[in-house]
Amino acid sequence: METYTFIVEYPDFSKRSQIFITQYCAINLKESLWIWANNLDIKLYPQKFVKSIQEEVKCSDIFPMPLNNITNGWCRIYFMSSYGLLLNIIKVNSFRKEDVVIAKDSQNRLYTFISQYNGGTFIKQYESVTLLKAFMWWIENMESQFYPHLERIKLKELIVEKSLHPIPLTEFEGIWFFKYHLCKNYPLNLYILDTVSKQEMYPSEWD
Numbered sequence: 245m246e247t248y249t250f251i252v253e254y255p256d257f258s259k260r261s262q263i264f265i266t267q268y269c270a271i272n273l274k275e276s277l278w279i280w281a282n283n284l285d286i287k288l289y290p291q292k293f294v295k296s297i298q299e300e301v302k303c304s305d306i307f308p309m310p311l312n313n314i315t316n317g318w319c320r321i322y323f324m325s326s327y328g329l330l331l332n333i334i335k336v337n338s339f340r341k342e343d344v345v346i347a348k349d350s351q352n353r354l355y356t357f358i359s360q361y362n363g364g365t366f367i368k369q370y371e372s373v374t375l376l377k378a379f380m381w382w383i384e385n386m387e388s389q390f391y392p393h394l395e396r397i398k399l400k401e402l403i404v405e406k407s408l409h410p411i412p413l414t415e416f417e418g419i420w421f422f423k424y425h426l427c428k429n430y431p432l433n434l435y436i437l438d439t440v441s442k443q444e445m446y447p448s449e450w451d
Contacts, residue, residue: 314369379422
């Protein structure tokens, strides 16, 4: 069985969107998507919207698209009336129980960074022997057109001083969370996922 993380932005793709995270174990991506759709909470999403998503998932011709330059990452957007749901799926390693921030490994691991900032969602991947080193590389490569330059320098200093670091989300496998206010009214929400490095076949490749 494999572990798939579902990160949802809802009800739209703006600063007021909320983040919902779930994880499911399944044989493959297709089965995990079916499980996710059939476990959508009608207390969070309109019932008609849930039914619409479930009907689409049943259709084998419509499937989340692979994210560009991202290993084992897929994306799908669902619409209904004024509602919009952005779904990102990441296949994660499920056997890492310890805190990888301080773990010492001899092999590189693949980390996926999903950041929500100022109404935008940005996804990057970096390989490193530790999460903290990958995190530093992510900070080094923060695009100046999306993130304030001076705050990026300050953030790097705080990480080096060990005043800040990602914290594990203990209710999930292989996920860490980091939050920091780059600007007064614009918090940065960052999710880091310990990602399976061997690419899963896309459903269209099964035939």
